[in-house]
Amino acid sequence: MFALSVARRYLFSNPSQTALLIAGVALGVTAFVFITALIQGLAIRLTDDVTANSAHVSLEPLTRVARVLPSPDADVESVAVVSTFQRRQIRAWASTVELLRSQSSVLAISPQISGSAFLVKGEAVAPVAVTAIDPSGLDAISPISTELVSGDANLGADGILIGVRLAENLGLSAGQPVLFRTDRGIDRLLTVRGVFQTGLQSLDERVAYLSIQTARPLFRLPEGVTNIEIKLIDPNSAREFAAFLHEATGLRATSWQEKNASLEGALTAQAQTGTLIQLFSLISVLIGIASALSLSANRRRGEIGIMRAFGVSRRFIAAVFVWQGLLIGMVGAGIGCLSGFALCAWLASLTKPDGTMALPIAPAEGGYVAVFLLTTLGAVLASVIPARSAARLDPLEAIQQ
Amino acid sequence: MSAVLDVREIRMTFRNGDELTEVLKGIDLALEPGELAALLGASGSGKSTLLSIVGLLLRPTTGTITIAGQRVEGFSDTESALFRNQRLGFIFQFHHLLPDFTATENVAFPAAAPAGGITPSMRQRARELLARVGLSDRMDFPARRLSGGQKQRVAIARALMNKPDLVLADEPTGSLDRIAAEQVLDLMREVNREDGATFLICTHDEHVAARCTRRITLQDGHVEGNAQAESISK
Numbered sequence: 001m002f003a004l005s006v007a008r009r010y011l012f013s014n015p016s017q018t019a020l021l022i023a024g025v026a027l028g029v030t031a032f033v034f035i036t037a038l039i040q041g042l043a044i045r046l047t048d049d050v051t052a053n054s055a056h057v058s059l060e061p062l063t064r065v066a067r068v069l070p071s072p073d074a075d076v077e078s079v080a081v082v083s084t085f086q087r088r089q090i091r092a093w094a095s096t097v098e099l100l101r102s103q104s105s106v107l108a109i110s111p112q113i114s115g116s117a118f119l120v121k122g123e124a125v126a127p128v129a130v131t132a133i134d135p136s137g138l139d140a141i142s143p144i145s146t147e148l149v150s151g152d153a154n155l156g157a158d159g160i161l162i163g164v165r166l167a168e169n170l171g172l173s174a175g176q177p178v179l180f181r182t183d184r185g186i187d188r189l190l191t192v193r194g195v196f197q198t199g200l201q202s203l204d205e206r207v208a209y210l211s212i213q214t215a216r217p218l219f220r221l222p223e224g225v226t227n228i229e230i231k232l233i234d235p236n237s238a239r240e241f242a243a244f245l246h247e248a249t250g251l252r253a254t255s256w257q258e259k260n261a262s263l264e265g266a267l268t269a270q271a272q273t274g275t276l277i278q279l280f281s282l283i284s285v286l287i288g289i290a291s292a293l294s295l296s297a298n299r300r301r302g303e304i305g306i307m308r309a310f311g312v313s314r315r316f317i318a319a320v321f322v323w324q325g326l327l328i329g330m331v332g333a334g335i336g337c338l339s340g341f342a343l344c345a346w347l348a349s350l351t352k353p354d355g356t357m358a359l360p361i362a363p364a365e366g367g368y369v370a371v372f373l374l375t376t377l378g379a380v381l382a383s384v385i386p387a388r389s390a391a392r393l394d395p396l397e398a399i400q401q
Numbered sequence: 402m403s404a405v406l407d408v409r410e411i412r413m414t415f416r417n418g419d420e421l422t423e424v425l426k427g428i429d430l431a432l433e434p435g436e437l438a439a440l441l442g443a444s445g446s447g448k449s450t451l452l453s454i455v456g457l458l459l460r461p462t463t464g465t466i467t468i469a470g471q472r473v474e475g476f477s478d479t480e481s482a483l484f485r486n487q488r489l490g491f492i493f494q495f496h497h498l499l500p501d502f503t504a505t506e507n508v509a510f511p512a513a514a515p516a517g518g519i520t521p522s523m524r525q526r527a528r529e530l531l532a533r534v535g536l537s538d539r540m541d542f543p544a545r546r547l548s549g550g551q552k553q554r555v556a557i558a559r560a561l562m563n564k565p566d567l568v569l570a571d572e573p574t575g576s577l578d579r580i581a582a583e584q585v586l587d588l589m590r591e592v593n594r595e596d597g598a599t600f601l602i603c604t605h606d607e608h609v610a611a612r613c614t615r616r617i618t619l620q621d622g623h624v625e626g627n628a629q630a631e632s633i634s635k
Contacts, residue, residue, distance in 0.1 A: 001517060001518060002513055002514060002516075002517045002518045002519075005518070006499075009501045009502060010501065012501070013500070013501035302495065302497040303497055303498075303499050303500075305497065306491070306493065306497035306498075307499075307510070307514070308482070309456070309458060309485065309491050309493075310485060310486060310489075310490075310491055310510075310511040310559070310560075311482045311483060311484070311485040311486020311487070311489075311511065311514075311515070312482070312486070312510075312511070312514040312515070313479070313482055313514075313515070314478075314482075316514050316515075395458055396453050396458045396459060399493055399495070399497065
């Protein structure tokens with residue numbers, strides 16, 4: 001540990017140079033933390049935007065396809081024809097829901113009947129994607145009741161909730177009747193109970209909610225459901241959970257990432273760009289450490305030479321410089337992590353006039369442990385070059401200079 | 402009494418491209434314990450080369466070196482460093498003290514580095530040595546705040562820290578003014594006389610050589626003269 005003591009003394013011998021060196025490391029680490037927190041914040045915001053109003057995993061029956069049947073007579077081929085009129089459904093949905101309820105990672109479950117229909121008001125006709133749900137779980141997947149701009153969320157036996165754009169297109173408002181016509185040609189008069197506005201055009205213009213009990217006769221599904229929508233505590237685990245559900249139930253399980261492949265690609269590209277920026281900031285920090293220690297080794301040639309002359313080992317000399325690198329790296333990384341967190345926390349506190357964050361930054365996601373360890377380890381590696389050059393110094397040459 | 406230093410048939414040839422230059426051409430030399438020897442010679446006579454070889458900082462082309470009864474010319478780099486640390490002391494023209502360390506720490510350094518730190522006994526010996534070289538009032542001064550003469554005295558104390566068999570000094574007064582140089586010379590003579598330390602002092606200064614008990618003169622890579630001084634000037 002005497003080498004550590006010498007290293008510390010060397011660093012304290014020139015406080016302004018050491019402070020500048022540590023400030024350089026801290027600045028690089030701050031940049032690293034900022035970039036990491038920003039990229040993570042962006043990813044979280046984009047993921048939240050996508051997953052807040054949709055399921056993380058969707059369970060549906062497997063797609064049925066026509067298939068060739070084996071025949072003992074090689075000359076004759078039989079084909080099993082699939083009826084396209086028969087609606088695909090999950091008959092044993094109750095046991096699947098039981099299975100889902102036993103999973104600690106599941107936040108919400110919503111068995112649904114989904115289908116297509118038309119809303120008819122006078123001469124105006126609009127196609128709608130129908131989501132029929134248990135009224136008690138109306139907000140399980142999408143927070144609909146909080147998005148109502150008129151009426152209420154009480155679906156009852158003949159109620160329907162529609163989006164604000166759809167209501168405008170059909171000239172409807174809460175309390176008015178509307179003719180509901182399913183893709184099976186069944187008509188029923190329903191009452192618009194409420195009008196919602198999510199801000200997502202696809203929902204506000206195309207989606208209608210009704211009670212699952214109301215939907216059963218309309219879609220001729222007396223028992224089953226067409227799909228089960230699931231929300232997870234951690235949306236990022238959706239892919240693995242979907243694989244588990246497919247294995248456990250035999251149903252087709254689709255994660256939100258699969259449904260939004262382009263978003264995932266964008267997030268990956270963004271993360272890769274961030275990694276490059278992080279790498280460059282780290283490399284610049286390490287080059288700074290290596291060059292500063294090389295200068296120090298050069299300036300102290302005489303001292304190193306005399307130490308070698310009176311028998312101090314090469315290992316000791318090298319250790320002095322490696323310790324310096326380690327100390328600079330640790331202190332610089334520590335200060336950089338603190339200042340990076342402070343900067344991110346301040347930026348996160350800035351809001352736009354509508355109350356949302358000015359920058360989608362996640363101060364808790366600054367990669368602090370990673371950058372601390374990487375910088376410290378990198379600083380040690382960066383000090384190896386000057387350490388080796390100092391240790392290899394010919395004492396005679398150094399002393400004579 | 403066996404010799405502290407016994408050098409036989411030392412030759413040293415340097416290669417500069419295709420050109421070979423023989424700097425030492427068969428040196429034979431022996432020093433008895435307690436001697437204060439001056440190694441004289443003009444520039445290029447090979448005295449600094451010989452001192453570096455004896456100090457195990459340079460490996461001779463041929464020849465044998467025995468220090469305190471131990472053959473050392475075949476030592477590895479690590480063995481040489483260990484031997485230098487335990488058996489030899491060095492004083493150079495430029496003291497090369499560690500400027501960020503106190504005088505006491507500088508003196509203790511040769512013992513502390515291999516041991517992993519300065520123990521109380523090392524500190525005690527370093528302080529005794531500093532008192533011995535007349536720096537009782539500068540023990541806790543950073544080396545950078547000492548004068549040239551004081552620094553060279555610290556360097557002498559540092560050379561004695563590990564109780565070496567042989568102290569090698571290369572132009573120890575070369576960078577000092579006349580008064581400081583006198584003080585340093587007096588000190589080396591005093592340490593030699595009272596502690597019995599053996600010194601080999603490389604110098605081109607006749608005034609320094611005149612204060613030594615033996616004069617060894619090199620010329621053109623040979624020992625030109627090697628004799629006990631008849632009288633030591635004060």
